[in-house]
Amino acid sequence: MESCSCGALLPENAAWCPICFKAPVDGDDLLDELHDTFRKTTWSPSEALTAPSAPPVHSRWQSGPRSFGLRVKLAISFVSIGITALGAMSFGFFFVAPWIIATALLMYATWTRERVR
Ligand SMILES: [Zn+2]
8 A cells, every 4th residue: 555645545556645636656657757867868067077176286475366475475574574673662672562463463474375276
């Protein structure tokens, strides 16, 4: 005895469910139809989709989507270290200590290796 999707038991070779009048579906026929559909499909992915991606390139010196090039990094370094040094000479290291920490963090973020490709 099969059962309908509504939960009712179907008599043998019933044309429809006596409760919800839905025509019973044979699971094996449905699976065969699905396999037929996939056999008829002729699409195959293009080479660009299946080709392995190039290995990533990391660099400290080259510019990438998330990092500046060498010239900008040098400019950032000279300006921020220069301002910090001027501050330390003018006000002493004690008062410039937070600024020195900020400069160190900026230098770390600027010169860390980033993925460029
Ligand atoms: Zn039913």
